[in-house]
Amino acid sequence: MLKHWPPLSSLRGFEAAARLGSFHKAAEELSLTQSAISQQIRSLEAYLEQPLFFRSGRSVALTDAGHDLLSTTQAMLQQLSVGIRRLGQYQKPNQLVLNTTPAFARHWLLPRLGDFRRQHPKVDLWIFSTDEVPDMATQTIDIAVRDDISSQAECSFRVLHADRLYPACHPSLLSVPGAQRTTLHGEREMDWSHWAVESGIDVGQQDQGLNFSDPGLLLDAACSGLGIALVSQLLSRKARADGLLQPLVDDTIRGPNWALLTHRDSESDPMARSFTEWLLANLSDP
Known part of the structure; x- marks a missing residue:
């Protein structure tokens, strides 16, 4: 591992020269002189102990390295640029940072955001959706709503909703014989083995089919008519209301618990309380 990193300025100069194919154009883009760009490249090549460009007169071309x-x-x-831009979010006085799963954000929260916005127009909500469970002690997150999270240091923990799961498909597949329907497989509680243990009802599920790690994408696939799936009762409310999803049986089985984590620095924040109250009121809706 390198003991020292090359200067960021030399990497920016290299990237511009390589992308534009010209030290002169790179100098213009970065508001530097051509000799400054050349010096940056030479210093970077000396540091790496190998050439980065073939030079022929005024033209340059990249080596394999x-x-x-x-x-x-x-x-x-690019990652550094995105991270720096994101820091501006923390300077907003009415910022409320919410972490949740992509599935919850897309299928439950997004259809209801208009209502929250109408009720709380001054709250500048930032939805930070991640597949990974955040570390609330080290990340700047006010509240988290997830089905894969447990108590953490520096946070209060509250179970919000006990989800239920059921097998479903697009209504157009109801007339298709069970053996001819593709089975859509999910992970954790949405794996069909969970249904077999908890219910034992055969709805035509097969061991093979299509597999999804994201429960939101699994729900999308079921709604688009790709096959039958074990879906979340909570996340599928809008899809059922829109006529995109039909249960195969009346039985449901236990699903994951949706929980709320609130950082202790945000517990007395009126914006966090407003969002929590709105969330609880909407979670109880049928």
């Missing part, structure tokens, strides 16, 4: 470094550098600079 240069091509390799370009992809790495562009990805790093």
